[in-house]
Amino acid sequence: MWEGSAAVCVKDRYLLVVQQGEKKLWTVPSGEKFEEESYEACCLRELEEETGYLGDIQRSLFVKKGQSFGIDITVHYFRVQITSGEMKIQDPDELIHDIKWVSLKELQTLDLSFPEDLVFLSEYIKQSS
Template sequence: MTWEGASCICINEGKLLMVLQGKPEEDKLWSFPSGGREADESLEECCVREVWEETGYKVAIKKKLHKKEGVSFGIQYKVQYFLAEIESGSPVIQDPDGLIYDIKWVSLEELDQLSLSFPEDREFLISMLSKTEEII
């Protein structure tokens, strides 16, 4: 069985949308809005839903960025990363899983200091923030 999900890279005024997340018993770490695909939804729909649930923002998908595949805790996974832009909304946590604790727009300098849920993504995120004008 393969777990499939989507991640959202949303940059506004040179800052990246991030959420502080974790299970109650875990250390809380920073990540971009993301989560698993439900039932018959597309990965794009999953991305839009996850951003809404975790941050209160409605986004529009601009393009696919890349796919990450691997094995974590013995589970095969595939995650599609999308670039999106804010259409409306304001920061409010409405995560049905209760795993989100904060929402923050992070600068390049701040990103380097954050403890990330997926530290392997740090270089990718830095490159996205460094070339914002080129990707949008």
């Protein structure tokens, strides 16, 4: 079982995304939870590692359960408010290729790591101010 967290950050109707992995696909900042850490701590650690930003968790959005590459996964998605930091790649796993803020229109054109997230993320951008 793989467990992790994802940071959903929206500012002025733009969503923070990272390009990652060998296939260079886009996703919200996310990653695997260490055994001893909470889902919230994982979310904030991954946000900082992948983007350079620090943030505060506003609330839990939802938990996604399913399978990826034949492995059971559980991912906790959190709404995160950016509080400080600056955009920079500092991923210790060296899996991040790019970071950017995207509009709803641009999000719909990206090759996503998890295409099933497109509907949720699109609706979230529309509802955010």
